[in-house]
Each structure stands twice: as C-alpha cells, then as structure tokens.
Amino acid sequence: MFSFSDQSCHCEDGWFGKECSRALCDKYGCENGECVKPDQCKCVSGWSAENCTVDMLAENAEPLLDGLALRLRKPPAVIVHRGEQYYRDSWRMIRKWTAHLQAQWQFGRTRFTDGLPMNDTLIKYTSERFQTCAAVGNSGGLLRSRAGQVIDEHDVVLRFNNPPTKTFEEFTGSKTTFRLLNRKSADALLEAPAQAAQPKKKIRSDVTTLLWRAESYHYYGMLRRKFPDEPIYLLAPELLIPFITFYKTMMKRMEDMKITWEGSQSAPTGFVGIAFLLQICKHVDVYGFDVTKAKIPVRYHYFDKLEPTEEHSTEFEHNLLRVLDSFGLIRLCTVDTVERCIHDWDLGRNRIERRRLLSVRDGSLDFDVARNRSTYDMETR
Incomplete structure (x- = not known):
C-alpha cells in the first residue's frame, strides 16, 4: 500500500x-x-500440519517398508560374470533387464560374454560385509560442513559419476573405492578420445567402476576393449530388478498415503548405489544427498552452478532415503544433520580405539591393524 x-x-x-x-x-x-x-x-514433500512439523515419513516408516527387503538374502551375483553355473542360469535375467532395448540393437550372447570377467569378485562381501561404508552424492550441501576426513575413514567410499574431489577434499574427502556411473557418464567414458585409454590417462585402477543402466550392457564389450586392464563391471540384474521393484513399490505406497512430489521420478543412480552398498556393508552413511528446498539453501552440485531441472528432481528419492534412515537401514547425513553424523562418528571412533587398546592388553585383539578395519558397531546410531 x-x-x-x-x-x-x-x-x-x-x-x-x-x-x-x-x-x-x-x-x-x-x-x-x-x-x-x-x-x-x-x-516440503513428506511433511504436514499447519506449520509443517509432522514428519509423515518417519511416522510411517514401518508400514511403508512392511514386507519389503532392500538388503537381499544370499543374492546369486553382484556383478555379471561368465562363471559357468551362474551364466547359464542368468541369461534370462540379462535379457529381461535389457528387453526394452531389443528393437534398437541385437544383443548377441557370444559377443557379450567375451567381455565379462570370469568370476564375481564382489560376491564374497555379501556374507563378509565391510563394517562402514559411505555413499557420497554431489549436493552443494557438502560445502556446508567439513566432513571430508570422516568420509575417508570409512572402509568403503562410493561416489557417483565423475565429480572432482581435488581442492574439495576438506568437504568431500578423496578416497574412492567404487564409482557408479549413470548413462551420461558411461557414454562419456565410451566416447572419450583414444588417448584417454593410454597408461598416463587411464582410469585409476584402485577404483572399481560400476555400470547399471541397460544401455551399458550393450556397449560393455567396447569399454572392456578400450580399458582392458581396468576393473569395470556391470551390476547383476539379480540385484537391479529387485532394487527397481522396491523403488516402484515405495513410490506407490507413498502415493497411497497422499504424499506428493514434483517432477518425474525414475529410479536414480544414487538410490541404486546406496542399495548396492546395503548388500556389501553392515553400516551405510549417506552424504551429499540434499534437496534444493532444504531449510538451509544449497546448490545442486558442490562443484558447479548447475540448476536442477525436472529431469533432476530428487524429492521422491530424498523421501525414500528419509524412510530408510528412520527405519535404521542407513544414516542420512544431510546439510541439516551432518554435524550430528560427524559427532557420532567421532564417538564411535574413540570407542573403537579404547576397545582396541583393551584387546591388545588382554590378548583378544579384535581389530585388523593391517587393513585398518574395525569392529565398529555404530552404537551411537
């Protein structure tokens, strides 16, 4: 006025x-x-009441997950390989996973088999799980805290696509055990100039590259020929199909509870990576998965100024991770909660050190000093 x-x-x-x-x-x-x-x-999606203080997801975590299992019991495979027994039984699943692409290209069994590893090098970790694992997304929320050291202290660190860590180590850490690629990043790897395949430009051999999209099955053989000495694997359909089924079921259940979100919500690489870690890890911490509508404004990526589009909408994925966090399957360290995660990690680390010293004194050492892997039981979780 x-x-x-x-x-x-x-x-x-x-x-x-x-x-x-x-x-x-x-x-x-x-x-x-x-x-x-x-x-x-x-x-914001997943909250209700006049002042938006009722967490519908935390209150309904148990009914939402009722009868579902994201951590599979004795999966037959983690990666696609050509072990005789597995491959003979798995071809039908491979065809099912790639069925929607059959009109675009012929999926030859012999040609596909030639590029596969002989054995599943990751299957043993489904029964002998790593103690602590971190899934590190690319949200600008990582810049709001200095969690890099804590991230690197995990037994396993999974990153997504090809984000830089150099100059960001204080916020993101630098350790990378696995790198899971979406379609765009996998295409970029395939289309990289020929010199990228030379030894001085090769992929870091201490990092295992994982592919999961059906399109990656088509050109996997070409990638193996381009990088013959690098650990590049396809996640097995025996994992992926249950992951996607779980994702779609959770979406339907949230819709039935009148929980809404914006944008298209096909299964993202982030969720697939976290689900993968649940198969090989006892405890999974998730960093760098923030929605742009968080109480504390954050950039979409920590390393650029890209604005998210509807294609990049992550509201449902974030809702799903909140449910998994409420149920205790993961620990979600967002911009709002990351300081608590760091504090809890420090408490757990101190508890491990005390336990290690006592074990050394009484001869009952339960700490693998050579590999620096603890019996960290996340009592603070």
Missing part, C-alpha cells in the same frame, strides 16, 4: 519485503515448508 504522507510503500499485515511479496507465518510458524500466504505454509 502506498502512503502519500511519507511517499513510501507500507506492506499489508502478514506481508513484508521490498515489494511486499514475502508472506509471514507468525501464528504457527513454517518449519519445513514455504510461507506462501500469511499464516499459510506449503509443506
């Missing part, structure tokens, strides 16, 4: 800002949402 007496604008009750375009929610507050009109809060 314009005041002629002092020649200035005065906002009506419940509005403020230079153009009086920002609403106030003083009556109830607006904890997990956006104040769109005076005392009217639009909740």
